[in-house]
Amino acid sequence: MNNFRNRYRSRRYKAHVSLVGTTQLHLRSPFTIALWSVAFPGFGHLLLNKYLRGYALVVWEMFINQKIHLNLAMVYSFNGQFQAAREVLDPRFMSLYIPVYLFAIWDSYRTAVDINKVYLLAHRENSRFSTYSIGAFEINYLDKRPPWLAAVWSMGIPSTGQLYLHRIILAFFTLAYTIILIAQSRLLLAIHHLILGEIKAASAVVDPQWLMYVPSFYFFTIYDAYTTSVENNKLFVDEQRNFLLRNYQPAGTVIPAGSKVE
Amino acid sequence: MQIFATFEHSTFLEMAISELESKGIRGIYALPLDSRQGQARLIDSLHRADGTSFVDKGFILAFMFSTIGASKGFVWAWGPVIWGLIGAGTGFLLGVLINAAAFYLKNRKLKRRKIKGLKSEVILIVTCEEGQSVLAEDILWDHFALGMAKTK
Known part of the structure; x- marks a missing residue:
């Protein structure tokens, strides 16, 4: 149940607080968004709160990467073993990868540019939007949350930063991916060996094809939690300003300038 | 009153x-x-995510260097995890340093007091x-x- 009915007939809303998450328009650097799509197709879209597109692209990327062994080819290429890279790539699906990869980068860039325009219009229109939501399953409201705390939770285990910010569906998706990546890459096993000082065993135990997903995924979740929290706070401030202006500036108020008393 | x-x-x-x-x-x-308002501030820009934020470059370079580091780690002595982490740290620091340098160059002339x-x-x-x-x-x-x- 929202605290909001759409009787204001606004043209654009800059945010929506729903049971499962807070969706928000804000200014973004299109270049940064495009670079996150370079890291992992779909991440740019997730940063733009375009979740269905983002999930589709992320799932596709992992499917096709597993099919053609792109990550392994990357590991070989970075180490100058170009013949091994050639051999490990599976040509059957290889060309399927490229168009979708480029599309993800281009589309996230384009969408970021568009959403910036929409944001400016929505910001000037300054219409009211749903700021509170309570229902059988969840409660969501605007609040200030320290960005560093969201980032630290995400560093601990990706998805908790998102949960802290009440991006429930993104958190669920992120947690599922974290578990799959950790299980398949055996990263924690490698860290366990490292802690015991067994460097050789640690290198031997990880699976390169799966491990190579981890860096971009891990830093994405921290970055997402951090920036989302910053923007969430700005939204809170903006909404509270509007609330105060609408309700606590009664017309005809005269404030006499007295002198200070102790 | x-x-x-x-x-x-x-x-x-x-x-x-x-x-x-x-x-x-x-x-x-x-x-x-x-x-x-008026000038971009390094510390205040932490609270922005509109392209002037100085963590943007840090995180992007962190994932890039970490990916390359982890790849090289399969050949280098210390292994993929340690090299991945070294890459991440180096990338993040580099990104922040680039932004700090850009910030310094931009604000050299404008010396205003920061509000803490x-x-x-x-x-x-x-x-x-x-x-x-x-x-x-x-x-x-x-x-x-x-x-x-x-x-x-």
């Missing part, structure tokens, strides 16, 4: 207002302030009877007013 108090934007501010109202104090006037700590974002002016002023003052302090003065 007037009480002038400044606050940060927070839920406590609304709690203060609603508590004043529940005690029958009705003369409440709120004035949200515009924040100091809590900022006054709202002025709240409560008009009430003299008998209620102590109560109102307590309510405002209890909800984290940053500063306050009474006038008569």
